[in-house]
Amino acid sequence: MATDAIAQTPPFILSRTNRVLVVEDEELIRDMVASALRDEGYEVTTAADGATALRLLQLNMAATTDCDYDLVILDLMLPQFNGLDLCRLLRQRQNPVPILMLSAKASEADRVTGLELGADDYLTKPFSLRELVARCRAMARRMQFGQVPSQERLQYEELVLYPQECRVTVRGEEANLSPKEFRLLELFMRHPRRVWSREQLLEKIWGIDFIGDSKTVDVHIRWLREKVEVDPSKPVYIVTIRGFGYRLG
Numbered sequence: 001m002a003t004d005a006i007a008q009t010p011p012f013i014l015s016r017t018n019r020v021l022v023v024e025d026e027e028l029i030r031d032m033v034a035s036a037l038r039d040e041g042y043e044v045t046t047a048a049d050g051a052t053a054l055r056l057l058q059l060n061m062a063a064t065t066d067c068d069y070d071l072v073i074l075d076l077m078l079p080q081f082n083g084l085d086l087c088r089l090l091r092q093r094q095n096p097v098p099i100l101m102l103s104a105k106a107s108e109a110d111r112v113t114g115l116e117l118g119a120d121d122y123l124t125k126p127f128s129l130r131e132l133v134a135r136c137r138a139m140a141r142r143m144q145f146g147q148v149p150s151q152e153r154l155q156y157e158e159l160v161l162y163p164q165e166c167r168v169t170v171r172g173e174e175a176n177l178s179p180k181e182f183r184l185l186e187l188f189m190r191h192p193r194r195v196w197s198r199e200q201l202l203e204k205i206w207g208i209d210f211i212g213d214s215k216t217v218d219v220h221i222r223w224l225r226e227k228v229e230v231d232p233s234k235p236v237y238i239v240t241i242r243g244f245g246y247r248l249g
């Protein structure tokens with residue numbers, strides 16, 4: 001049955017996000033949302049109150065962080081257990097499932113609270129079904145490109161470093177860094193504006209047992225600058241602090 005739902009799914013857009021849980025106590029809205037999403041190829045489950053949602057999301061089970069859904073549409077005001085509490089619980093369990101929050105409240109404070117608690121998007125009632133579907137598609141697309149919130153990303157101006165992927169982009173383009181250059185840059189980016197002496201860098205990057213001299217650091221800094229600076233002879237990212245060492249920015 002699940003296979004059929006995937007087969008009906010249009011390619012590229014919904015191929016990964018196809019199971020949606022709609023939590024909404026107003027029957028008319030719940031049915032309309034569910035049917036609009038089914039028309040789009042989603043496999044939809046509905047819950048009319050917070051307690052049912054809690055059970056479906058397995059949040060009543062202490063041990064599990066699993067989630068059977070790829071997207072949760074969550075009404076804020078619900079009987080028994082409200083949307084904000086559900087959202088908070090999901091995130092406390094480290095569950096990264098995308099959450100689109102629905103609310104009749106248009107106030108800035110509620111929207112901010114929802115987003116702070118870990119909702120990914122927020123839609124105020126009344127909304128058009130077309131807009132809801134568009135938001136769901138956008139969330140699916142973000143998931144597909146792997147931009148999950150847990151992805152660590154360090155940014156300094158136009159330098160972006162992805163520690164888990166050992167990848168760096170400079171002005172939007174992939175930079176091809178050696179492992180030493182990568183570790184140097186990561187150290188700088190984790191401590192912006194901190195000055196590092198050559199000896200400290202040797203110890204951090206090459207290790208305490210490294211036998212060699214601090215010129216090694218200068219050579220690697222030069223190579224790193226050639227890859228990240230617009231003009232390596234006038235560095236603006238990895239700058240020299242005369243008499244002390246180097247720092248970022």
Ligand code: CA
Nearest residue numbers: 025075077078
């Ligand atoms: Ca409600």
